[in-house]
Amino acid sequence: MLDGFNPRHVRIVGSYWMRFSLRTGGGLVAVLLALVTGLTVAQVFITPVENVIAGAPELGHTEDEAIDEIGRIAQSEQIVNMVEWLTGQDQSEVEYLLGEQPALLSVIWLLLLVCFPFLTALSSFNQTAGDIGSRGLRYLLLRTERANIYVGRAIGSTLFSLGSLLLLIVMVALYVGLKLRLYSFGDVLGSSVTACLALVLLSLPYIALCGWVSAMFDSAFAALAMCLVAIGVPIVFIKIADGVSDMDLAWMERLTPWGWKYELLSGDIGIRLLACAVMLGFTALFGALGLMHFHRRDL
Amino acid sequence: MSAALVIDGLRKNFGRVAALEDVSFEVPAGSLFGLLGPNGAGKTTLFSIAAGFLRASAGTIELLGVDSREVSRLHGRFTMLPQDAAFQGGIPVIEQLVMFARLNGFARDEAEVRAMQALELVGLGESAKRNARALSHGMMKRVALCQAFLGSPELLLLDEPTAGLDPENARMVRNLVRQMRGSRTVVLSSHNLREIQDLCDHAAILHEGRLEVCDSMENLTSKGFLVRITLGSPLTDAAAAELRAIPEVSLLERTSPEEFNLTLDLASPDDKNGVLKTINKILIGTHDLVPRSLNEGASLETRFLEITGGVYDGSSSS
Numbered sequence: 001m002l003d004g005f006n007p008r009h010v011r012i013v014g015s016y017w018m019r020f021s022l023r024t025g026g027g028l029v030a031v032l033l034a035l036v037t038g039l040t041v042a043q044v045f046i047t048p049v050e051n052v053i054a055g056a057p058e059l060g061h062t063e064d065e066a067i068d069e070i071g072r073i074a075q076s077e078q079i080v081n082m083v084e085w086l087t088g089q090d091q092s093e094v095e096y097l098l099g100e101q102p103a104l105l106s107v108i109w110l111l112l113l114v115c116f117p118f119l120t121a122l123s124s125f126n127q128t129a130g131d132i133g134s135r136g137l138r139y140l141l142l143r144t145e146r147a148n149i150y151v152g153r154a155i156g157s158t159l160f161s162l163g164s165l166l167l168l169i170v171m172v173a174l175y176v177g178l179k180l181r182l183y184s185f186g187d188v189l190g191s192s193v194t195a196c197l198a199l200v201l202l203s204l205p206y207i208a209l210c211g212w213v214s215a216m217f218d219s220a221f222a223a224l225a226m227c228l229v230a231i232g233v234p235i236v237f238i239k240i241a242d243g244v245s246d247m248d249l250a251w252m253e254r255l256t257p258w259g260w261k262y263e264l265l266s267g268d269i270g271i272r273l274l275a276c277a278v279m280l281g282f283t284a285l286f287g288a289l290g291l292m293h294f295h296r297r298d299l
Numbered sequence: 300m301s302a303a304l305v306i307d308g309l310r311k312n313f314g315r316v317a318a319l320e321d322v323s324f325e326v327p328a329g330s331l332f333g334l335l336g337p338n339g340a341g342k343t344t345l346f347s348i349a350a351g352f353l354r355a356s357a358g359t360i361e362l363l364g365v366d367s368r369e370v371s372r373l374h375g376r377f378t379m380l381p382q383d384a385a386f387q388g389g390i391p392v393i394e395q396l397v398m399f400a401r402l403n404g405f406a407r408d409e410a411e412v413r414a415m416q417a418l419e420l421v422g423l424g425e426s427a428k429r430n431a432r433a434l435s436h437g438m439m440k441r442v443a444l445c446q447a448f449l450g451s452p453e454l455l456l457l458d459e460p461t462a463g464l465d466p467e468n469a470r471m472v473r474n475l476v477r478q479m480r481g482s483r484t485v486v487l488s489s490h491n492l493r494e495i496q497d498l499c500d501h502a503a504i505l506h507e508g509r510l511e512v513c514d515s516m517e518n519l520t521s522k523g524f525l526v527r528i529t530l531g532s533p534l535t536d537a538a539a540a541e542l543r544a545i546p547e548v549s550l551l552e553r554t555s556p557e558e559f560n561l562t563l564d565l566a567s568p569d570d571k572n573g574v575l576k577t578i579n580k581i582l583i584g585t586h587d588l589v590p591r592s593l594n595e596g597a598s599l600e601t602r603f604l605e606i607t608g609g610v611y612d613g614s615s616s617s
Contacts, residue, residue, distance in 0.1 A: 003369065004369060004371060004372055009402055012398065012401050012402055013402075016394075016398045020387050020390050023389060023390060024387065024388065024389045024390065025389075134385040135352075135381065135383055135384045135385055136384065136385045136386070136387060138350070138352050138381045138384035139381075139384055139386070139395075139399055139446055140399075140402065141350065141351050141352055141370075141371065142350055142351075142370070142371065142377070142378055142379055143371055143374070143375070143399055143402035143403055144371045144402050145369075145371050145372075146351075148371075296354065297354075298347075298352065298353045298354060299352050299353075
């Protein structure tokens, strides 16, 4: 299946694919959607904090007192319970995220972890499907192995997602770090780097999954719909099954990358490494299945 | 003569439909080879399997000694004009050709030069920076041809290279193909039988997914040589019977009382004159029937129709 694998060809295919995607508009839309969604999520949490700081003088408080108050609210029982409910993590993990890490950023990263698999689908659904339909891959197939096309486009997709992700995180981190000045620069940087790695690692299996789905269809629209179904339906199914069943079925989430995403931000380095390994394992599995399918099918 | 393309027991099914059934033949190296067949005969499917686009259900194709599933290993030694592949819309054609040239193994600078040369070869040098979407159908066809001429391919498969081109550009393509005789192996499909007869030295005819015949053009045309005769008076039954009795005459068809077609199976093209003399002797000498006109040729068409049982109107092709 990897016979004829050629890193030079992978690089050429990947770089031209990224360039062509941006210029034909599809890639640009994906980047903009990722930025808009990410910044909207960030805005939901940043605006109330800004309001508290801005309104402090009217209430006779200094800015420092307002920041202390925000810190107390972030660790209040309601917020802790909300994060516990969202992540299903134990209390020590929640305390790590809200106490030891910059709480505002942690909450933003947690919500981005929820959104990112779906945003990844928008940038990765058309790795091959559209070109299979238009037979645009045929000129490439005359010149390079299928594996080089498949891997080149998967890498192009990853770099694409990485680019929009970095842009998003840098914007949020700069805003929180420089404008709000709630946390020290070191804390913001550390949290942002961790989040960036977590989001990249979470994106990888979903890019591979979308590549597999994309290789199954001859239509970009069908591929997009099926990517969203492949990402969303198992989660919804497990949630419903867990809700209606007497048995605890939440463990089934562990059979998908979704079930490991919060561990990527864990305070326990061992758990974090395990989550990283799981993400890479899912990536390898989906990547191999997709490549196998692409290798066999008519193009 | 060694074979540039070897097809062995090839079969392809699309669901329950068999597009190709046990097709085997060889294309001699350095030849111009015509692949003929009516619509749906399996020509494009065969090309697509050869190029690795489609997977064969059974059998193999070897191109320059390499299995078609690993065809990209030929790195520019083999290329093809696919019938229905698309270029990226919204991207200048030169950039796409540079990418193909780079995948053929050229460094970026060399790839740019090669791409430009190929565009100029098909008369599109001035359109290099135009978006693929902004080009007409005929121009896109020439860009597609241009990618097939990138580098120095030893084996080219051209699927209907002149379809959709105006007469001038069709002639240019035919001249380009003709120039490759002896130095490269070219397999081309076309519905224009005169074009194939004019260009090719070998041909194969597919019909309903099966190989009906594969031979040199000389043998193919000698076996189906057509003579159209118009007489000054109606052909008599006695004369018709005598004409049918000529060993080389395989078919006599009356198209009107005065007109008829004779299909000749000649052991060698050199036998043609002898048979024509015999025909004239029977008509003029024995039955006093003077031919007003005698046209010969279109023999590939005859052979094609004999095999496929179809109706071909050569006038519709450019």
